[in-house]
Amino acid sequence: MLASMEQIAVSPVFVGRGRETELLATALARAAAGEPQAVLVGGEAGIGKTRLVEEFLYGVGAPSAVAAVGGCLEVGAEGLPYGPLATALRRLHSELGPAFEQAAAGMEGHLARLLPEFGEADAGSNDEFGRARLFDHTTRLIERLAEDRTLVLVVEDLHWSDRSTRDLLAYLIRTLHRARVLVLATYRSDDLHRRHPLRPYLAELERLRTAQRLELERFGPAETAAQLAGILGVASPDRVLVDRIHRRAEGNPFFVEQLASAAREGCTAGIPDSLRDILLVRVETLPDHTQQILRIAAEGGTRVEHDLLAAVLDDPEEALIEALRTAVGAGVLRPDTDGDGYCFRHALVREAVSDDLLPGERHRINRRFAAVLEADPGLVRGEACAARLANYWYHAHEADRALPTALEAALQARRRNAFAEQLRMLERVLELWDEVPDGVRSTPVRPYDRTETYPSCGCTGEAHEPGCAGLQLVDVLAEAVVAARRSGDWDRAVTLVRRALDLLDEDTEPARAGWFRVQLAKTCGHLERPDGGEIQYAYRLVSGLGPSAVQAEVLAMEAAQGMLGHPDRSHMAVAEQAAGIAREVGADAVEQHARITLAGLYSEFGEPERAIALLTDAIGRARELGAADVLCRGLNNLSCLMQSLGRSAEALDRAREGLQVAGRTGLLGTAGGCLTGNLVEALTALGRCAEAAATLDAWEYGPPLDPYHEFLDRLRGELSFLAGDLDSAAELNRRARAADLARQPQNVLPSAMLAVRIHARQGRPLAARSELLATLDIELTTGHEALMLPLLVHGAGAEADSHGLPAADLGRPVVLRRIAEAAGRLEPQVPLHRAWVRLLDGELARAEGRDARRHWAEAIGLLRPVGLPGPLALALLRAAESAAAAGRRDEARALLEEAADTARASGDRYLESEVAHLAGRARLTAERAEARDGSRTAADDGPELGLTPRERDVLRLLTLGRTNRQIAEELYISPKTASVHVSNILAKLGVSGRGEAAAVAHRLRLFEAETAV
Secondary structure, three states: OOOOHHHOOOOOOOOOOHHHHHHHHHHHHHHHOOOOEEEEEEEOOOOOHHHHHHHHHHOOOOOOEEEEEEEOOOOOOOOOOOHHHHHHHHHHHHHHOHHHHHHOOOOHHHHOOOOHHHOOOOHHHOOOOHHHHHHHHHHHHHHHHOOOOEEEEEEEOHHHOOHHHHHHHHHHHHHOOOOOEEEEEEEEHHHOOOOOOHHHHHHHHHOOOOEEEEEOOOOOHHHHHHHHHHHHOOOOOOHHHHHHHHHHHOOOHHHHHHHHHHHHOOOOOOOOOOHHHHHHHHHHOOOHHHHHHHHHHHHHOOEEEHHHHHHHHOOOHHHHHHHHHHHHHOOOEEEOOOOOEEEEOOHHHHHHHHHOOOHHHHHHHHHHHHHHHHHOHHHOOHHHHHHHHHHHHHHOOOHHHHHHHHHHHHHHHHHOOOHHHHHHHHHHHHHHHHHOOHHHHOOOOOOOOOOOOOOOOOOOOOOOOOOOOOOOHHHHHHHHHHHHHHHOOHHHHHHHHHHHHHHOOOOOOHHHHHHHHHHHHHHHHHOOOOOOOHHHHHHHHHOOOOOOHHHHHHHHHHHHHHHHOOOOOHHHHHHHHHHHHHHHHOOHHHHHHHHHHHHHHHHHOOOHHHHHHHHHHHHHHHHHHOOHHHHHHHHHHHHHHHHHOOOHHHHHHHHHHHHHHHHHHOOHHHHHHHHHHHHHHHHHHOOOHHHHHHHHHHOOOOOOOOOOHHHHHHHHHHHHHHHOOHHHHHHHHHHHHHHOOOOOHHHHHHHHHHHHHHHHHOOOHHHHHHHHHHHHOOOOOOOOHHHHHHHHHHHHHHHHHOOOOHHHHOOHHHHHHHHHHHHHOOOOOOHHHHHHHHHHHHHHHHHHOOOOHHHHHHHHHHHHHHOOHHHHHHHHHHHHHHHHHOOOHHHHHHHHHHHHHHHHHHOOHHHHHHHHHHHHHOOOOOHHHHHHHOOOOOOOOOOOOOOOHHHHHHHHHHHOOOOHHHHHHHHOOOHHHHHHHHHHHHHHHOOOOHHHHHHHHHHOOOOHHHHHO
């Protein structure tokens, strides 16, 4: 029978930790209220992290809440990717049964990479986006499980976590915004050396609003005494004993337990001061046979299965059970939570036992584990077998066995989308490569990733064909490059690529060299570093070869880079060639990517309908292929194209469809940001600003998860601008531009336009001019009409609005000439573009003092059918100004009434107020506009000065330094009438001149709110 509880040196009383328990209870309450929480519990080894979590979990009960625990396994032992989260989900599956299966419905093929119990994983989901899909579907599963209960997920020993587990856990914490979930993670703080990967990881998580760190402190003398009282079963332990144990243990609860046990058994003298001896004191009191079993179990891993241990020991079952019973009774081992194996009750003890082994002894034990597991893989869980076997052979120093098993473990990791662990195993292969004989390296192995179009030996099936040289070092490097890229370790990918290029002879293996050059270009692009012309270099390497998938991909990337930068018609030929070669060699996804790029180039060079037809066909082909990433790109680009053509309603539909595809296929993390941005742009253009803002608020990703965060920041800035919050708009635009290192026109031009508009509305015309000229210096030519024309219109409008300011008047002719030259290089394609040209003509005429009525009328005629309220409201306002200045008051009134409705529909509050202000100063009967603006009269505010509304308008302009002629122009009256109004104002205010009148107005703050705008 098992030893009694009195023999186990664990206090039955939970000592201290009142503050920590209260913090966890508060986090649970917040999670139950729909505010997901993450608590990171840290502390040195033995400080009581696990005991705190266990005591807390006692109070978490079904059905309102359910808890699941998973522990990380020590790196270098099993290293099973996603292990703790898979364990936690497996326990939830066992506990919730049908509810779990219902929540997982429709996602089994993806979740099978975490839980093999769900059957075979989807064959098509093991590509570059496989990890994103896995993360997205895991998050969705947890959200569904948390709909009817509070979910507590516990991950223990995070300091041992593999990269994939950390990435998935961070993803969950970042993206669970409204789920009833509490994530608890424990880690050893004393294990976090300066370069430990957990240090920056914890710092990053701690920045999140929903995450907090909880560091456990050592016990004081009173807490040590309470712990000893519980262990020894006495009300008040001997003070001398308490002082001695507290001094030796230094307040560490685990050390207190070990020393208390030794004291209870009479071992009070001669205990060494070293930690190792303190940890081993309990082990050394056990029978020799039990000690031998513990030494072997320590090399088995953090957790060792009973059947595996029995096979390695080859002892009679009764003797093994008796020895294990003794170890469990002594509190050294404990049965694991799954009930089919054992683990050391504290990892420090296992480490001490393992470190006490002689090198040859350690090698022999690992060799025995490897041989037994290789003979009977069913001794461990299937998904863990490859990694366990690879680690046993590695620590047995059997390089010729360790290399092929590491390759197999890498393959298994890739199949689970655990690319970080795949990379770790492949780097082990690279480490061992020169230690094994040629015969091992040429052993036929399973083929690796064909989705990356790597030009390997060309063999297919489960092994290389007869006569094939087998695996080569560049094959391993190629796999490692892909694994590094997919796991997000981009710097490591660059290093691996450069190592491969040093090995390759470009003259004899140009295709392979070209492939690695493509990888370097992709990696540098993600890191926002210049690639040194790698795509062009790769093209030169493969251009003289026969058609290949690599050649097609090189050409497709060359065309895509040109489309996003400064395209010319040669890029169209490159895209067509890429599509043709891809079709010839059967690289279906590359073909559709090339066709999507070709469609974008058609649009850039004045063939929008042809572009739409090609995009629509490519989208249909991508659906047939099941290529979700290509489909999302196609829908995204079609949405963007529709928006640029003024077809915002259609753009809206395509963006929504793309988001549905991304959500269904787990690509929200990669494609969702751009699609959300396109959706917001369409909503904003249609005047649905509240819906656009809500869409941005609902987007649950952010830096560093969302690669399009600068795009979304700029859109947030545009919405703030329309709402009248210029300070927020400027800050958001600054953030967006700081991240735009690529300087692509699709990012540069909209940000520059927003900056110009902000400066103009802040009354800073010179800053607006500087911003415009800096953008014109980029010398953008054709293909950007939808972006460049609005920028030119607002730039010219800022020049027109600053007419009469001496500092702004200087140099205006040069600026206007630059604007006209830039416009002359553009080729308007559709009614919206032609309308922007008419608006630009009007603003240029307004800035030069010429009659612009014809331009406004033509712009209105083009814009009304388009249905976009923003530019139409601007055209109507300008036309109304011209009509009022010409004395056509009925026409001006009608235009203003339409402008008021259209401006309100656009969501632009400032434009609304401008419409109302024009109605007021021109004294037109546009009551609806005046009511919305809340226009003030003499009786509305300020002292009673006896001024008429018209005289207040004149005084406002007078305080701004306007001459009588300028006042007459702005109020659409004659200079003589303006002079009469000025004379009346001076008399009513009792002042002798214009300066004194302005001083009175400033002193009384008559126009403070207006001048502030």
